[in-house]
Amino acid sequence: MPRILIVGGGYAGFYTAWKLEKWLRAGEAEVTMVDPLPYMTYQPFLPEVAAGSIEARHAVVAHRRHLKKTNVLTAKVTHIDHATKTATITPPIGEPWEFVYDIVVVTAGAVSRTFPIPGVADQAIGLKTIEEAVAIRDRVLTNFDKAALLPAGPERDRLLTFVVIGGGFAGIEVFAELRSFATSLLKSYPQIGFDDTHFHLIEAMGRIMPEVSLKTSLWVIKDLDQRGAQIHLNTQLTSAVDGKIELSTGESFETDLIVWTAGVMANPAVVRHTDLPIEERGRLQVRPDLRVGTEDEIIADAWGAGDITAVPDLSGGGVGGFCVPNAQHAVRQGKLLAKNIVAVLRGEGPKEYLHKNLGAVAGLGIGTGVFQSGKFAMTGLLAWFAHRGYHGLAMPSWERKLRVVWGWVNNFFLGRDIVSLAALEHPRAAFEEFASRPKPASDAAAPAKAPASAAAAAKSSTTVPATKAAPTAPTARTPRAPRKTAAKPAATTAVATDAAVADAETVAAK
Incomplete structure (x- = not known):
């Protein structure tokens, strides 16, 4: 059973997978779609989302909800080597791996194009x-x-x-x-x-x-x-x-x-990492039937659609002869691309994309x-x-x-x-502003000494008052000799205090 790899889940990629599910017979092909986002964004609604007229989640379409038969991978394709028909898939967590395919569909879309303007x-x-x-x-x-x-x-x-x-x-x-x-x-x-x-x-x-x-x-x-x-x-x-x-x-x-x-430009994460032909403006070169290649050469088993591609506009209304990058073209190209893939799988010929702009x-x-x-x-x-x-x-x-x-x-x-x-x-x-955190080891040891200090203070308070209560007269009138004698109770008090601290530390240790 041929393996079809769809690179990108935007308009073109989503509609290609959606219609392949509808038109492929059971067991006719296995479809895998890879996109870093788990949804397709309906971009015409973005201005209304920005203005609060549409709920943000209503402007996106969940891949897994609507693609029941497609193997959906929420990851990035970081390299396409069509010569060996392998693609490098890089998940958000874990190591990249090689995906072997039979048919590749490149629909990775476009990104904002900016200029080197300061700021x-x-x-x-x-x-x-x-x-x-x-x-x-x-x-x-x-x-x-x-x-x-x-x-x-x-x-x-x-x-x-x-x-x-x-x-x-x-x-x-x-x-x-x-x-x-x-x-x-x-x-x-x-x-x-x-x-x-x-x-x-x-x-x-x-x-x-x-x-x-x-x-x-x-x-x-x-x-x-x-x-x-x-x-x-x-x-x-x-x-x-x-x-x-x-x-x-x-x-x-x-x-x-x-x-x-x-302005926009073709997704550089894909077009800069592939051996498929890229035209001078950095887009994937695609024929009117959406197969990759030129008028003179077809790259077998490679297809493309949407903003990442340069699709010839057969209606004559495109800028520079190519379809402009918008949703109107991407959706219709995705639908035709699915039909063409099914046709080629069944030995039939693909149809060319022709859409005349109905208006704006x-x-x-x-x-x-x-x-x-x-x-x-x-x-x-x-x-x-x-x-x-x-x-x-x-x-x-x-x-x-x-x-x-x-x-x-x-x-x-x-x-x-x-x-x-x-x-x-x-x-x-x-949450972080008020969350409790473990104290550092040095701070955690401090509370253990607190009871010892309290015990020492309590012990000291029973000894020191006797010494402090004795002298009632002003210190200036105390003779020298008595002052030398009064030093002994202070020393005794210090010894008693040290002993109390030692006793308290022993109790705390136990």
Whole structure:
């Protein structure tokens, strides 16, 4: 029975495994999926998670719950040697081992692409994982809590200034959602006014959201401007050291939250450690039928899909002739990839991937959205419903769909939950603060001597008073001779005290 190894459990990897379970006959192949995370993240929901509109756990899909026939390994693939058909699997605990496969499917996705701008690596946060979205939400709430206790001034302004880098779909959506979130928080923080909050989006190009028409993008800029959110076009970030934003236009201000959404790149942990062909932009080279290779050469038993690959866009709408890295392509490629693998296993030919973009839809906060399909565009409330309807249906499995939709219904009647769980970053802090610890050996020995000292003090108190009670006259009037004689009782007392200490130590020892 052939062994199929799927490297990565994101959109493409999850859907490939999910559909293979459906279409493979019993005993036709053994499927193993390896991913360092135990779930697939539905990334279009990350902006709403960051704004508190969706519960974080509802935006992810547990691998083991929905992949019943797949061998799921929560680990990393750190090397692929297709010449020998072996992959190195590195678990979080224990030693790496070699996995021998017959067919490999590379769907390891993409990571945030950054540039060597001072301060970005230390201060910014991406928007590719559910953990990042939750951290952004908690930071906004925590900053509101802190700012509410401060008088007007630079520190308060820094806490209430939020910056997003990148004007693509992800950047605009999280920027607009955070603006909507902050506005909704004002009623719970009477110490903070609308004008106290500051939102800046930095975009190096001359427009935002290239997936929609220029007219639609201009409407988005105008709408955000009216909501108190500023977009800086043709502007580059030059420095973010210690949260101080410096722009190519000369503007400068300080912030406590920088969200980086300026592009992605193929997962370097995989593409840099394989003998499979990689194209000039660092992506896995894939044919239109999703087999690894070029037009002239096919790498047998190697497949790829999703953001880590350079899949030719046969519709002609892709940038540079390739499919853009988004969920729309990754999901469909995963489904086709599963069909093609099954077809090849049964001696049939694979089909080429062809998908014409049906449109783009984005949420810009509660009640506001944009929808673009060809020349047709829709904005406002109807577009927002279209956004939620599309992504609600696109969420894999009815179990996840129901959780997301039920959360939306709850929020409609009850409002967003505004509790910050920032303490999750250090969950043991409260326990450690008050936890009792064993005393050092030197300190532990001290209590054993305490009873001896007490016994000595008690013994001394019975002897010393007799000596102290004798002289009632002032010491200055006491002659020399009597003073020499009075020294004897003191010596006797000292001897008695030493004896008492010795006796007490003996008792304590026993």
